[in-house]
Amino acid sequence: MQESSFSIMNLGANEKEVSRMLHICNGCRYCEGFCAVFPAMTRRLEFNQADVHYLANLCHNCGACLHACQYAPPHEFAVNIPKGMAALRKTTYIDYAWPQAMGQMYQRNGLFIALMLSTALAFFLGLSAYLKGGLFWAPTETGNFYQAFSHNTLVWMFGLVFGFVVFAMAMSIAKFIKNSPLEKTSCDSIQEAVTSIATLKYLDGGHGEGCNEESDRYTKIRRVFHHFTFYGFLLCFAATSVATIYHYFLAYPAPYPYFSLPVILGTLGGFGLVIGPTGLLYLKLRRHPLHGDPSQKGMDVGFIALLWLTGLSGLVLLALRDTSWMPLTLSIHLGCVMAFFITMPYGKFMHGIYRGVALLKWAIEKRLPTNLKLGAD
Ligand code: SF4
Ligand code: SF4
Numbered sequence: 165m166q167e168s169s170f171s172i173m174n175l176g177a178n179e180k181e182v183s184r185m186l187h188i189c190n191g192c193r194y195c196e197g198f199c200a201v202f203p204a205m206t207r208r209l210e211f212n213q214a215d216v217h218y219l220a221n222l223c224h225n226c227g228a229c230l231h232a233c234q235y236a237p238p239h240e241f242a243v244n245i246p247k248g249m250a251a252l253r254k255t256t257y258i259d260y261a262w263p264q265a266m267g268q269m270y271q272r273n274g275l276f277i278a279l280m281l282s283t284a285l286a287f288f289l290g291l292s293a294y295l296k297g298g299l300f301w302a303p304t305e306t307g308n309f310y311q312a313f314s315h316n317t318l319v320w321m322f323g324l325v326f327g328f329v330v331f332a333m334a335m336s337i338a339k340f341i342k343n344s345p346l347e348k349t350s351c352d353s354i355q356e357a358v359t360s361i362a363t364l365k366y367l368d369g370g371h372g373e374g375c376n377e378e379s380d381r382y383t384k385i386r387r388v389f390h391h392f393t394f395y396g397f398l399l400c401f402a403a404t405s406v407a408t409i410y411h412y413f414l415a416y417p418a419p420y421p422y423f424s425l426p427v428i429l430g431t432l433g434g435f436g437l438v439i440g441p442t443g444l445l446y447l448k449l450r451r452h453p454l455h456g457d458p459s460q461k462g463m464d465v466g467f468i469a470l471l472w473l474t475g476l477s478g479l480v481l482l483a484l485r486d487t488s489w490m491p492l493t494l495s496i497h498l499g500c501v502m503a504f505f506i507t508m509p510y511g512k513f514m515h516g517i518y519r520g521v522a523l524l525k526w527a528i529e530k531r532l533p534t535n536l537k538l539g540a541d
Contacts (some may be wrong), residue, residue: 175213178252182220185243187237195229195269195429198370200243200526202229207534217259218344221518222526226386227455228369229375237454250457253515260518261510262335270510274463278470280509286499289313292490293428307419308488312494314419325505332509333334333517346525360523364390378450389443396436396475396515403430419485431482437475441468469511473500 175183186205189195196202201222208215225246235241254271261267270277277446293312303311310318360366367387369375374384407426420426447459447466477497484493508514 175216176255178248178255178389179213179216180246182216182248182252186211186216186219186243186244188241189229189245192235194231194234195245198228198232199223199226199366200523201249203530207465207536209536214343216252217340218522220249221515222404222522223249223253224366224519225250225455226367226369227452230380230452230454231376231380233356235278244454247323247457250460253462253518254457255342256518257511257514260336260339260514262332262339264413266332267510270507271460271463272462274507274511275466276462278466278503280498281506282470282473282503284299284499285502286496289495289498290492291299293495295424296424297306301491302488303490305419307490309315309418309485309494313498315411318498322409322502322505325502328504329508331515336509336514337517337521340521343443344521344525346521346528348532349524349528350531353524353531356527357520357524359452360527361520364394375497376452376455377447378452385443386447389440389447391440393440393444393471396433396438396440398470398476399429399433399436400478401433403427403433427482430478434478437471440480441472444468445472463511464497470500470504470507474504489505 167336172391183305183461189202191208193206196206199222201219201450202220204219205211211219223246229245230236230247233243234246235243237244258264258267258271263268296312305311364387367375367390368384369382371382373382375386377386403426406429407418407420410420410426411418416427445465448464448468474497477493477500481490481493481497484490
């Protein structure tokens with residue numbers, strides 16, 4: 165395994181705290197069966213910056229190791245892995261963000277930025293629709309969004325935003341992988357990582373009974389709401405992709421009927437994005453106070469709110485697309501979608517990406533011999 169160039173002497177406060185706790189865990193090892201973090205930890209004796217960043221994103225904050233821990237607060241060792249990992253994930257969102265200033269700004273004011281951005285964009289789009297025909301006006305061809313905003317306008321607006329977001333995320337991922345290299349990637353390790361992501365495997369708590377929420381009790385409810393959110397997002401993305409193929413390759417432009425593939429995919433995705441984030445917000449508000457990092461609450465709620473607003477406004481638009489409310493509801497929906505895209509590289513969404521990379525790294529390194537050379541090794 166390649167030696168990392170990161171020194172254990174240059175750790176920040178959150179990195180030092182996670183490193184301190186992991187040294188205690190490495191002596192204890194009681195939680196080895198809960199998730200991938202602990203077996204990955206046992207392959208190391210020291211934890212440099214790259215190690216703790218990798219392990220922090222391998223953690224998905226299930227809370228199990230806090231409830232199991234004999235050294236958890238009020239014990240003087242104060243081992244709280246979920247909270248320490250959550251605080252460190254925030255550091256990684258900022259450290260790997262491109263440009264970094266955007267990451268810092270979003271982390272400090274996540275909820276405010278999410279709501280202000282979606283409102284401002286919806287207002288701007290609504291204003292241009294209003295200038296075209298008034299507050300409420302029915303396009304001559306029902307359900308035709310291109311009568312409110314031309315196809316070229318939408319392509320330019322979203323193309324520019326999408327291009328920026330893809331570039332910013334690619335820069336962040338490249339920086340993360342540079343710090344946590346993926347050596348000796350194999351088809352088996354890729355297949356294992358993809359399966360873990362697609363099934364949200366570790367949200368079963370490692371024992372099949374689920375995560376901890378507000379108490380010691382295990383529940384699978386977070387996995388259910390995560391699935392609604394994850395697949396809701398993918399279905400909405402699939403709906404847009406299918407519509408793009410229809411438009412450019414089949415010369416079949418929108419509007420599409422209710423029982424066409426893009427509308428069915430978008431409708432199912434919209435329901436997923438309403439049900440999933442509603443459940444996740446409910447669980448977040450009831451979560452055990454020691455599980456998370458309170459300073460991230462605004463950013464987390466902002467992310468959930470944007471997903472929810474995107475799903476809900478999409479469903480409302482579908483219901484009203486043949487009425488004079490269409491231009492207004494389309495403006496609101498596009499404002500929410502665009503705000504969601506712009507904030508994607510700077511918050512919780514990136515945990516999904518870094519976690520995918522961390523799961524792949526874990527699937528690779530578990531197939532390699534350990535280089536610790538201890539005892540039976
Ligand atoms: S979290 Fe606590 S119980 Fe679990 S391995 Fe660490 S020290 Fe041991
Ligand atoms: S909180 Fe859950 S996922 Fe994170 S380290 Fe503990 S057991 Fe693993």
